[in-house]
Amino acid sequence: MINTQSQHNSHPNWLVGSPTKVQVAAALWMGSIGLLILGLQPILLGAMFTEARLNLDELALVATAELITIGIGSVVFGLALSTRHLKLKSAVMMLLIAGLNQSMFYAHTPHKILGIRAVTGLIEGGAVAVAMELIARSRHAEFVGGLFVTLQTVAQSLLALLFALWVIPHFGSNGGFSALAIVGIASLALAALVPSYYGDLPKQAGSAGGVLSLKAIISLLVIVLLIMGLGAIWAFLEPIGAQNGIDGKTVGVMLSASLAVQVVAALVATSVAQRLNYRAALAGCGLIVIGSAAVLSQKPSLAVCWVAVILLGSIWTFIVPFFVALTLDADPKRDTVLLVPAATLTGAAMGPLAASVFIVDGNVGPVLPFSSSVALGSMVLLMVFILIARRRPVTLRT
Structure with missing residues (x-):
C-alpha cells in the first residue's frame, strides 16, 4: 500500500519523507558499519594467517564468503523487509554485529571462523540496506550516495591506520575484532537517531521498471x-x-x-x-x-x-x-x-x-x-x- 505522504510529497530533496541532516548521517553511518570490514579485511585476515588460524586457501574462502553474504544480506533486507521500525532494527543489527565480532574469540577452527564471518556478513548487509533505502528516496541520490561512500571510506581509512599501528601489534586479530565490537556498541547511540520509518516509494504510472527488466x-x-x-x-x-x-x-x-x-x-x-x-x-x-x-x-x-x-x-x-x-x-x-x-x-x-x-x-x-x-x-x-x-x-x- 502506498501512503498519502508518498504520493504527494513535495520536499525539494526527498521523494518521500523529510529526514533531517542528523537522521541522514545516522542512516548512512549504519551502512558504513556494514562495510567497515571491506577496508579492514586485509589487516584482520593477514593477522589470522600470521597467527596460523587460517592458511592461504582458508583465508581466501573466509574473505569471499563475507563479501558474498554482505551482498546477499543487503538484497534480502532491502527488497524483502519493510522500512518500518528502523530504529529498533538498526539497534538490533548493531548489537548482533558487535556480538558476532566478539565471538571470534571462541572461533578456534577455520570452520567456525568461516561460519561466524558468513553470518556477520548477512547482518552487515542489513545495515548497508538501511543506508541504501534512504539513498533510493533522495531526489539527489547520486549526491547522497557520494556522501555514503565518503563516510565509509574515511571510517575505513582511520580504523585501518589504528589497527595497523596499534590494535593488531598489541592485541592480535582478536583485539581487532573486539575493536569492531566496540564500534558496534558505540553505534547504538546513532541507531536511535535513524528515522523510524522512511515511507513507501511512490509508484510510477505506466512504468516498466523493476529489477527484472x-x-x-x-x-x-x-x-x-x-x-x-x-x-x-x-x-x-x-x-x-x-x-x-x-x-x-x-x-x-x-x-x-x-x-x-x-x-x-x-x-x-x-x-x-x-x-x-x-x-x-x-x-x-x-x-x-x-x-x-x-x-x-x-x-x-x-x-x-x-x-x-x-x-x-x-x-x-x-x-x-x-x-x-x-x-x-x-x-x-x-x-x-x-x-x-x-x-x-x-x-x-x-x-x-x-x-x-x-x-x-x-x-x-x-x-x-x-x-x-x-x-x-x-x-x-x-x-x-x-x-x-x-x-x-x-x-x-x-
Whole structure:
C-alpha cells in the first residue's frame, strides 16, 4: 500500500519523507558499519594467517564468503523487509554485529571462523540496506550516495591506520575484532537517531521498471563486470608488481597511498556526481581499468606503476555514485538501486576467483588480459544499455 505522504510529497530533496541532516548521517553511518570490514579485511585476515588460524586457501574462502553474504544480506533486507521500525532494527543489527565480532574469540577452527564471518556478513548487509533505502528516496541520490561512500571510506581509512599501528601489534586479530565490537556498541547511540520509518516509494504510472527488466539486468551486469576487472588486478597487485621488478614493500606503500586517494576520490565524486554524466564517468573508469592492465603487462617503470595503481585505487570510491545513477536510469521504481552494493561485492569477490583460474605455476601475467576482457565486456554492455535507454524517457529523475 502506498501512503498519502508518498504520493504527494513535495520536499525539494526527498521523494518521500523529510529526514533531517542528523537522521541522514545516522542512516548512512549504519551502512558504513556494514562495510567497515571491506577496508579492514586485509589487516584482520593477514593477522589470522600470521597467527596460523587460517592458511592461504582458508583465508581466501573466509574473505569471499563475507563479501558474498554482505551482498546477499543487503538484497534480502532491502527488497524483502519493510522500512518500518528502523530504529529498533538498526539497534538490533548493531548489537548482533558487535556480538558476532566478539565471538571470534571462541572461533578456534577455520570452520567456525568461516561460519561466524558468513553470518556477520548477512547482518552487515542489513545495515548497508538501511543506508541504501534512504539513498533510493533522495531526489539527489547520486549526491547522497557520494556522501555514503565518503563516510565509509574515511571510517575505513582511520580504523585501518589504528589497527595497523596499534590494535593488531598489541592485541592480535582478536583485539581487532573486539575493536569492531566496540564500534558496534558505540553505534547504538546513532541507531536511535535513524528515522523510524522512511515511507513507501511512490509508484510510477505506466512504468516498466523493476529489477527484472532488461535495462535493470544490464545495468547490474555492467557493475559486476567492471568491478570484476578492477578487483582481479587489485587482488594480485603484489605478484604483478614482483613480475615488474617491484618489491612487496613498495607495493604495500602504493596500496597505503591509494587509501588516501580513495578518500579524495569519494569527495570529488560527491561534488561532481550531479553534474558529470554517469555514462562518461563509467566509460572513463572502464578505460582506466583496461589501460592500466595493458600498461602493467608491459613491464613499465616504477613511476608509471605508481600512476596506474593510484588511478585504479581511485576508481573504488569514485565510481559508486555513478553506479547509483546508472541503476536509477535503468529502473524508475528505484528497486534496482538497492542492489548496487550486492552487484559491487559480487564483482569484487568473483574477479580474483575467476582470474585465479588462469594462473599457472605462479605466473600472474594472464590476470591482466582477463581484467581487460571483463572490463571491455562491461563497456560493451554499457553501450547496449545506452541504446536501449533511448527508447523511453526516465520519469522519476529530477
